[in-house]
Amino acid sequence: MVKYEPMHPLRGTFYWLSVLIALPPLLIAEVNKTEEIADGVYFHEGDLGRRGHSNNGWIEFKHYVVVIDGNFPSGAKYVLPKIKAASEQPIRFVFDTHHHGDHAYGNYEWYVAGATAIAHVNVIEEMKRYETGQYGNAPGRWEQAVIDRPDVAASEFLPPSILFEDKLILDDGTQRVEFHHFGTSHTHGDGFAWLPKQKILFTGDACVNGPYNYVGDGNTREWIETLEKAKALGARLICPGHGPVAGPELLDHQQNYFIQLRSEVKKLLTKGVAAADMGSHSPVIKAQLRRIEGLNKYIGTWFDGQLSKIVEELQAEEPAAAK
Numbered sequence: 056m057v058k059y060e061p062m063h064p065l066r067g068t069f070y071w072l073s074v075l076i077a078l079p080p081l082l083i084a085e086v087n088k089t090e091e092i093a094d095g096v097y098f099h100e101g102d103l104g105r106r107g108h109s110n111n112g113w114i115e116f117k118h119y120v121v122v123i124d125g126n127f128p129s130g131a132k133y134v135l136p137k138i139k140a141a142s143e144q145p146i147r148f149v150f151d152t153h154h155h156g157d158h159a160y161g162n163y164e165w166y167v168a169g170a171t172a173i174a175h176v177n178v179i180e181e182m183k184r185y186e187t188g189q190y191g192n193a194p195g196r197w198e199q200a201v202i203d204r205p206d207v208a209a210s211e212f213l214p215p216s217i218l219f220e221d222k223l224i225l226d227d228g229t230q231r232v233e234f235h236h237f238g239t240s241h242t243h244g245d246g247f248a249w250l251p252k253q254k255i256l257f258t259g260d261a262c263v264n265g266p267y268n269y270v271g272d273g274n275t276r277e278w279i280e281t282l283e284k285a286k287a288l289g290a291r292l293i294c295p296g297h298g299p300v301a302g303p304e305l306l307d308h309q310q311n312y313f314i315q316l317r318s319e320v321k322k323l324l325t326k327g328v329a330a331a332d333m334g335s336h337s338p339v340i341k342a343q344l345r346r347i348e349g350l351n352k353y354i355g356t357w358f359d360g361q362l363s364k365i366v367e368e369l370q371a372e373e374p375a376a377a378k
């Protein structure tokens with residue numbers, strides 16, 4: 056998820072009114088509510104629609120707290136008092152699941168609270184490529200966000216400084232969190248936080264629960280493979296980067312969305328549909344996907360962007376077949 060997209064229509068008033076009317080109270084999505092999903096393990100669904108916030112998680116170790124995702128500065132500031140209210144231990148680490156603003160721009164706020172940011176090594180590379188001119192490149196998304204967002208303007212860019220390649224483990228005998236990189240998906244530096252004892256998986260935006268798949272910085276073919284590795288962990292609860300907590304089927308839905316979307320685009324290219332005309336076929340593709348269990352929730356305003364990215368990827372994979 057990138058930072059300065061407009062409010063998603065599915066998150067507008069009418070959507071929420073219809074949800075409130077249609078669902079029994081227990082199934083209402085709990086934006087901005089803290090949920091203790093296991094002993095000492097918390098989930099907080101961020102307000103994406105109005106503030107662009109990501110979800111957060113946190114895990115209480117014996118002497119410290121580990122937070123999942125840096126969020127935007129305003130998201131960090133919003134959730135910090137909630138963590139302090141729930142957990143007595145100091146916040147020592149924050150895990151950026153990837154480089155995007157809604158997952159990493161809040162790092163400075165966590166540093167002020169006493170925490171050091173952890174991420175996959177490619178998060179730094181992606182930050183150099185996309186996020187900021189502070190590495191000597193052209194100004195990036197951070198510099199734009201300073202203009203667009205008062206919370207970013209009032210904060211500082213702080214990249215993660217504990218970096219891992221494949222895996223990093225925090226284990227104090229009471230809690231264990233494994234940070235894994237399974238390959239490219241939403242970005243080239245996605246990290247998963249896996250709690251083997253509780254079988255809980257925090258996925259960042261490699262898996263979301265709603266129409267939030269931004270595909271511009273990743274690769275959908277590799278995304279499918281990366282999710283296969285995440286599925287192999289055998290999680291019982293999935294905490295996505297955006298949208299509510301779900302069962303393990305969410306990983307299947309997310310993976311199948313890209314499998315089906317790629318297959319539909321490939322079929323049309325094979326039939327001779329020009330890449331430039333793919334957008335005009337989106338109603339037909341959407342209808343096709345809606346017939347498949349679990350996929351409707353992923354169809355949203357970014358659909359046409361997803362189609363163009365997949366066309367681009369297929370052309371790079373099979374230049375002769377996909378002109």
Ligand SMILES: [Zn+2]
Pocket residue numbers: 056057109155157158260296297
């Ligand atoms: Zn995001």
